[in-house]
Amino acid sequence: MTQKEEAHLKKLLALLLKKEALQEMKKYIQHGETTTYDHVLAVARGAFKLSKKLPFGVSEMSLLKGALLHDFYLYDWHEQDPQRKRFHGLHHHRTAHKNACIHFHLTPLEEDIILKHMWPLTLKMPRSREGWLVCLVDKWVSLEDTFRRTERKNT
Numbered sequence: 046m047t048q049k050e051e052a053h054l055k056k057l058l059a060l061l062l063k064k065e066a067l068q069e070m071k072k073y074i075q076h077g078e079t080t081t082y083d084h085v086l087a088v089a090r091g092a093f094k095l096s097k098k099l100p101f102g103v104s105e106m107s108l109l110k111g112a113l114l115h116d117f118y119l120y121d122w123h124e125q126d127p128q129r130k131r132f133h134g135l136h137h138h139r140t141a142h143k144n145a146c147i148h149f150h151l152t153p154l155e156e157d158i159i160l161k162h163m164w165p166l167t168l169k170m171p172r173s174r175e176g177w178l179v180c181l182v183d184k185w186v187s188l189e190d191t192f193r194r195t196e197r198k199n200t
Contacts, residue, residue, distance in 0.1 A: 046094050046097055050097055053105075054090065054093050054094075054109075057105060057106060057109055058086075058089065058090075058109060061106075061109060061110055061113055062113075064148065064149065066117075066144075066148040066149075067082070067113060067117075068082070069119055070082035070085065070116070070117065070119070071083075073119070075116065075187075075190060076187055076190035076191045077190045077191055077193055078193075079190040079193075081116050081118075084116060084186060084187070084190060085112060085113050085114070085115060085116050085117075086113070087186045087189075087190075088112045088113075088115065088179060088182050088183050088186050089108075089109045089112035089113050091182040091185065091186055092108055092109075092112050092175075092178040092179050092182040093105065093108060093109060093112075095178055095181075095182060096108060096174075096175075096178055099174075101174060103174050103175050103178065104154060104175060107152055107154045107155050107158065107175055108158070108175040108178060108179065110149070110151075110155050110158075111154070111155045111157075111158025111159055111162075111175060111176070111179050112158070112179045112182070112183075114141060114145040114149065114151075114155070114158075114159050115138070115141060115158060115159050115162040115179055115183060116137065116141055117141040117144045117145050117148075117159075118137045118140040118141045118144065119140075119144055137163075138159060138160055138161075138162060138163050138167060139160070141159055142156060142159045142160050145159055154173055154175060154176075157171065157172050157173060157176050158171070158173070158175055158176045158179050161176050161180065162176070162179050162180050162183050163180075164180055
């Protein structure tokens with residue numbers, strides 16, 4: 046990514062990260078030792094970087110907003126809670142969507158990114174380029190988070 050693209054990414058992220066509700070994700074672990082906040086930030090940065098390598102355009106703000114909010118569920122999924130449904134991976138996208146709708150104004154594109162990011166687990170495929178980018182980068186970042194933890198344990 047060029048320096049100009051990196052500066053543009055930082056500017057867009059700064060606008061979105063001003064929202065205090067996003068900071069709450071720092072309280073929860075996503076995978077391994079990675080917080081949910083760090084995870085969604087890595088997904089946002091990765092999806093943005095990948096979009097710059099592809100021969101088509103995307104809505105940058107919707108891509109970043111959807112990426113930052115795709116796991117906006119605001120609980121520790123490692124702890125059992127009788128109030129929550131089992132199988133976090135199958136249900137958290139709806140909780141993230143509900144929370145995002147409370148704290149942010151979402152476009153239909155951003156809603157679709159959040160609701161479809163767990164494909165193929167949830168069977169509903171993303172309908173946009175932005176949704177596919179977040180879905181794919183989320184899987185990659187999740188693997189990195191998980192294996193980074195495994196490497197630390199084994200060394």
